[in-house]
Amino acid sequence: MTRLVVVGSINMDLVTLAQRFPAPGETLLGERFLSVHGGKGGNQAVAAARLGAEVHLVGAVGDDNFAQPLRDALLEEGIHAEHVVHVENCSSGTASITVAGAENSIVVVPGANARLTPGHVARAREVITRADVVLVQMEIPLETVEATLRIGHQAQVPVILNPAPAQALPADWLKLARYITPNQHELATLLGADPAIDFRELMRRSPCPVVVTRGAEGAWFREEGAPVHQSGFKVEAADSTGAGDTFNAALAVYLQEGLPIAVRKACAAAALSVTRLGARGGMPRPAELDALLARQRD
Numbered sequence: 493m494t495r496l497v498v499v500g501s502i503n504m505d506l507v508t509l510a511q512r513f514p515a516p517g518e519t520l521l522g523e524r525f526l527s528v529h530g531g532k533g534g535n536q537a538v539a540a541a542r543l544g545a546e547v548h549l550v551g552a553v554g555d556d557n558f559a560q561p562l563r564d565a566l567l568e569e570g571i572h573a574e575h576v577v578h579v580e581n582c583s584s585g586t587a588s589i590t591v592a593g594a595e596n597s598i599v600v601v602p603g604a605n606a607r608l609t610p611g612h613v614a615r616a617r618e619v620i621t622r623a624d625v626v627l628v629q630m631e632i633p634l635e636t637v638e639a640t641l642r643i644g645h646q647a648q649v650p651v652i653l654n655p656a657p658a659q660a661l662p663a664d665w666l667k668l669a670r671y672i673t674p675n676q677h678e679l680a681t682l683l684g685a686d687p688a689i690d691f692r693e694l695m696r697r698s699p700c701p702v703v704v705t706r707g708a709e710g711a712w713f714r715e716e717g718a719p720v721h722q723s724g725f726k727v728e729a730a731d732s733t734g735a736g737d738t739f740n741a742a743l744a745v746y747l748q749e750g751l752p753i754a755v756r757k758a759c760a761a762a763a764l765s766v767t768r769l770g771a772r773g774g775m776p777r778p779a780e781l782d783a784l785l786a787r788q789r790d
Contacts, residue, residue: 494545494745497623499613499640500533501605501631502551502566502576503585504558505771507733512592522590529565530587530771531605532629532656535734539741539775540627541569543761548572548619550612550640551632552604554584559604575616579604585631594729594766600631600657608632610639621647625670627744629654634661641668650747654740660684663699671751673703673740692719703755705739707732710759713751722755725763725788734771735762742781760784 509524529538537549549571553559555578562584566573583603590597613620613636620626620643628640628651637653644651650670655661658678666672672682679694679702680687695702695714703713710724742761746754761776764784768774776784 494540494748495622495624496540496545496744497548497550497616497620497626498533498537498540499550499616499626499628499632499636500536501531501585501602501629502534502549502553502562503529503531503587503600503605504562505530505587505589505733507589507591507770509591509769513590513597526770528770528772529562530734531585532631532654532737534562534566535737535771536627536629536654536741536744537566537571538569538772539734539738539761539765540745541571542775542777543742543745543781544778545745546572548575548616548623550575550608550616552577552579552608552612554578554582554604555580556583558584558586572619575612575619577608577612579607582607589733591731591733591769594732596731596733598733602631605632608636610636612636613639613643617643617647620644620649623649625649625744625747626651627654627740628652629656629740630659631657634659638665641665644668652740652744652747654736655682656736658682666699669700671701671703671743672698673705673743675705675707675736679704695719703743703751705736705762711739711755713755715751720752722752722759725760725784727763727767729766731769731773732766734775735765737771738762738765738775757781757785760788
């Protein structure tokens with residue numbers, strides 16, 4: 493069983509389904525509204541737990557009506573939440589999501605996620621040093637991301653950095669990561685490069701090994717030498733929310749099997765995740781993943 497520590501955001505997702513996205517200044521009637529548990533940290537923790545990992549989450553919720561349901565949802569998935577802190581006089585994080593067709597647009601209000609500090613990560617040092625892998629994203633303060641990278645590096649625990657939402661980061665931070673997992677736009681932003689540059693060239697410029705997600709096309713990965721392509725898996729998409737989180741979680745869970753196998757399983761898990769509504773609605777169990785891998789062998 494993979495022992496995984498996830499450091500990241502916890503949100504309540506407020507989801508509206510509509511036939512199309514509104515134009516600026518336009519009001520549309522939606523088709524359906526859902527409130528579901530989300531945040532990149534929470535989502536990745538849930539996806540990993542469903543795939544059989546032992547998961548500890550380092551995160552924060554506020555003191556509002558969303559806080560306890562968010563925490564309870566994590567516990568129901570078997571996630572260890574002793575390092576999920578309650579921040580007083582602060583709202584929990586929220587994400588307002590509009591889904592039209594299989595695409596989505598998202599506005600995130602960080603709330604308590606912005607109060608997750610390097611000190612909170614330091615207090616989780618013991619579980620981090622016992623982990624097989626650590627997974628961190630960028631919906632939390634950058635100094636907390638840096639602290640996670642440095643603690644993992646010092647403990648010789650591989651850290652996967654999912655640089656979303658993307659910002660340019662110092663090269664010495666990136667060198668602390670075992671892998672970074674951007675999409676093409678995020679990779680250009682992360683490196684401070686022109687997004688018109690071919691993503692394979694950007695992969696070569698990365699100061700650490702990189703896995704680039706390419707949606708339905710699958711993913712490309714590079715440790716040394718030329719980038720390698722892993723094709724995507726054919727499914728009927730219903731909602732792409734949470735696909736990237738599922739990909740990163742699966743990559744972390746299966747990393748000990750080697751990068752090529754982990755990337756293939758991550759592509760399959762991400763494909764399954766888009767077949768149902770909600771960021772967590774389609775996150776697969778191992779049996780579902782094994783069935784898709786058996787049906788669509790490369």
